[in-house]
Amino acid sequence: MAEREADRSVSHTVRAQLALRDLVLSGRLRPGERISELQAVEITGVSRTPVRMALVRLEEEGLLEAIPSGGFMVKAFSxxxxxxxxxxxxxxxxxxxxxxxxxxxxxxxxxxxxxxxxxxxxxxxxxxxxxxxxxxxxxxxxxxxxxxxxxxxxxxxxxxxxxxxxxxxxxxxxxxxxxxxxxxxxxxxxxxxxxxxxxxxxxxxxxxxxxxxxxxxxxxxxxxxxxxxxxxxxxxxxxxxxxxxxxx
Amino acid sequence: MAEREADRSVSHTVRAQLALRDLVLSGRLRPGERISELQAVEITGVSRTPVRMALVRLEEEGLLEAIPSGGFMVKAFSxxxxxxxxxxxxxxxxxxxxxxxxxxxxxxxxxxxxxxxxxxxxxxxxxxxxxxxxxxxxxxxxxxxxxxxxxxxxxxxxxxxxxxxxxxxxxxxxxxxxxxxxxxxxxxxxxxxxxxxxxxxxxxxxxxxxxxxxxxxxxxxxxxxxxxxxxxxxxxxxxxxxxxxxxx
DNA sequence: TGAATTCACCGTGTATACATTATCTTCGAA
DNA sequence: TTCGAAGATAATGTATACACGGTGAATTCA
The missing domain is CATH 1.20.120.530 (GntR ligand-binding domain-like)
Incomplete structure (x- = not known):
């Protein structure tokens, strides 16, 4: 599958961050739902390392919430x-x-x-x-x-x-x-x-x-x-x- | 070298974050100075993966600044x-x-x-x-x-x-x-x-x-x-x- | 039949090897 | 002497293998 020109110019981490952010904001992932790293790997097409980076950044951004036992879930807002x-x-x-x-x-x-x-x-x-x-x-x-x-x-x-x-x-x-x-x-x-x-x-x-x-x-x-x-x-x-x- | 009890209870990422934060706040690293991951690995005693996580978190915390070409440096404040x-x-x-x-x-x-x-x-x-x-x-x-x-x-x-x-x-x-x-x-x-x-x-x-x-x-x-x-x-x-x- | 225990699987934490890119140094030419 | 280019070195980006822990299901015992 050929990558688009724009995709090649940015790092895998940024690509994963954009893809996961869209996924969360589109509502395809429900609030409270866990985002497994392997699942994110399948979605974004990059390996676990950049996926983890993207998840950490999305948590700091406020879209995700850390699960005490590890990993992240979609944050819920009132x-x-x-x-x-x-x-x-x-x-x-x-x-x-x-x-x-x-x-x-x-x-x-x-x-x-x-x-x-x-x-x-x-x-x-x-x-x-x-x-x-x-x-x-x-x-x-x-x-x-x-x-x-x-x-x-x-x-x-x-x-x-x-x-x-x-x-x-x-x-x-x-x-x-x-x-x-x-x-x-x-x-x-x-x-x-x-x-x-x-x-x-x-x-x-x-x-x-x-x-x-x-x-x-x-x-x-x-x-x-x-x-x-x-x-x-x-x-x-x-x-x-x-x-x-x-x-x- | 025996680890202290407290060190074993927390993740390597947190340990690295604490060690690096102390290092920055103590002033042993000058503002503007680059923090190389390998250098941080030697200091903290953990591998590059948790070190990278710690660096990202310290950036979000405001103590470090991302270098456009990659990596982090100590932030300077007026x-x-x-x-x-x-x-x-x-x-x-x-x-x-x-x-x-x-x-x-x-x-x-x-x-x-x-x-x-x-x-x-x-x-x-x-x-x-x-x-x-x-x-x-x-x-x-x-x-x-x-x-x-x-x-x-x-x-x-x-x-x-x-x-x-x-x-x-x-x-x-x-x-x-x-x-x-x-x-x-x-x-x-x-x-x-x-x-x-x-x-x-x-x-x-x-x-x-x-x-x-x-x-x-x-x-x-x-x-x-x-x-x-x-x-x-x-x-x-x-x-x-x-x-x-x-x-x- | 219900509850508890054990086992298996899934998921994250960590380490490390490899690839790529940036930076610094050195050498050469103007 | 200074500027530029090229190569070497070092640093980050990425992928993946391994280890550990937690959760859930299945099985067994009461």
Whole structure:
């Protein structure tokens, strides 16, 4: 079987990590289910050594849980866990925004964020917003949040935010696609974009408390999206990560 | 060579992790220096497989940094990195305190914290405070912070706080021993203990904002300790972790 | 028939050999 | 003398064999 070009360029460990992550997030492995190394070897096509590495990294990532007697199982999340993870991410992004505001940011460094804002403006102008526009929004939104995090110029904080955002349902764009099917969709996006503008303004004027508060509130939009999507039970297939959620 | 009883009870991976962590924190390996696996094998006495596992875990812990071309090196921290890590930890503990206050805590769950408070009171009553009392304070303080974190009843947040506190200079008791040699020592401890009392009171009265704010301020005591200790340059040997700090 | 014990199999922990890639040193030429 | 290239050395990535422990099933005894 010929390998694809992309597969040859990365290590077996990374390949296994990607394959196993997809497997977990797709829900083909149930929460609580053990992932045996031999099973993972068959799935990924690499040997046990890189598979073990991938499993350890996925545990640190938060997708797997170590079994006391050895090995790993798929982690289970409650709805409360997800809401807390969102609040947590918002708190960290708030701290990043405050750092940026307090420490000052050159207009040159603010430039790419403002470009991001303008591009998003172009997207949300249409009514209704197409599915393609939603996809573009997801990418631009992720870019905005990454740039904002960088503005803190704090490696320890950036690292922690990256880890907190690693879980798909905690990431800034985790529930954007889910909301695309909702009637409130456009309105929510407009509010989110206003948050974006406000935080940039606050940072520019060195208003630390305002920058922090708005990022916290901004994250709570994701929590609202989640609740709306769960209530409407529509297009839940847009949220494969919810396979990890144990309803109870 | 006979192994000690304790060594036989844990896996080689854990043994290697402990040995390598000590090596890094003791400063015998300079920041930026590469840790070769073979070198680590000689030091730890176990084979490459558990050594690799230990290195990966120490990277996730934040003590090592992956080299793009492969392998790991000792991570370097600036003074700013340390201060940011402390502020980060304070922010997370603040969130935990707010969660506890907002969600409510039974008086039964508050009991162990209050016991902690009373025991610390017994320590700080003496003047001056003995070195042994400082050691006891370190243990009790760690216990208090752990209990407080648990009160949030939020596994994702607890996990993140544990990771943020893993770095020795970011942990709640990171700079307590360093301050023991300072003339301001007792006063700082009294203030810290007052913070402890205030946060318990705030949680009891379900004052979320107050609980959050006091924990943030509480963490800044550690930052003050660090600055004092660095300025006085006295008893820096009490802070082996500072070997990781690159002065610049 | 039920419970306990033993045996077998499955799974992880560990060690090591092999392959590949990066890095350093040395030699040569401009 | 300095820059570059090539080879040697060393380090990591990977595969696999072996050892140990745990779990489950089957069998035997009460």
């Amino acid at each position: 709805e409360r866990d997800i809401l807390d993870s969102i609040e947590l991410r918002g708190t960290l992004e708030g701290l990043a925004a405050r750092f940026a505001a307090e420490r000052g940011v050159s207009s040159r460094d603010l430039e790419p964020l403002k470009e991001c804002l303008n591009e998003i403006d172009g997207l949300v102008r249409q009514d209704p917003i197409s599915v393609e526009a939603f996809s573009s929004y997801v990418a631009l939104n992720a870019r905005f949040h990454a740039l904002l995090t960088e503005l803190s110029r704090s490696p320890p904080l950036i690292r922690q935010i990256d880890r907190a955002s690693a879980l798909p349902f905690a990431s800034p764009s985790g529930f954007v696609m889910a909301q695309s099917a909702l009637p409130e969709a456009r309105q929510i996006l407009l509010i989110a974009q206003d948050h974006h503008r406000v935080v940039v303004d606050a940072i520019e004027n060195r208003e630390g408390a305002r920058a922090e508060a708005i990022m916290r509130e901004h994250a709570r939009l994701a929590a609202r999206n989640l609740r709306l999507a769960l209530r409407n039970r529509t297009h839940l297939d847009l949220l494969p990560a919810l396979a990890l959620v144990t309803t109870g | 003074e700013r990195d340390i201060l940011d890590s402390i502020e980060l930890r304070g922010t997370l503990e603040g969130l935990a305190a707010r969660f506890a206050a907002e969600r409510g805590v039974s008086s039964r769950d508050l009991e162990p914290l209050k016991e902690c408070l009373n025991e610390i009171d017994g320590l700080v009553r003496q003047d001056p405070i003995s070195v042994e009392a400082f050691s006891s304070y370190v243990a009790l303080n760690a216990r208090f912070h752990a209990l407080l974190t648990e009160l949030s009843r939020s596994p994702p947040l607890i996990r993140q706080i544990d990771r943020a506190s893993a770095l020795p200079f970011a942990s709640p008791s990171g700079f307590v021993m360093a301050q023991s040699a300072l003339p301001e020592a007792r006063q700082i401890l009294l203030i810290a203990q007052d913070h402890h009392r205030v946060v318990v009171d705030a949680i009891e009265n379900r004052e979320g904002a107050r609980a959050e704010a006091i924990m943030r301020e509480h963490a800044r005591l550690a930052a003050r300790n660090l600055r004092l200790a660095l300025r006085n340059r006295t008893h820096l040997d009490l802070l082996p972790a500072l070997a990781l700090v690159t002065t610049g």
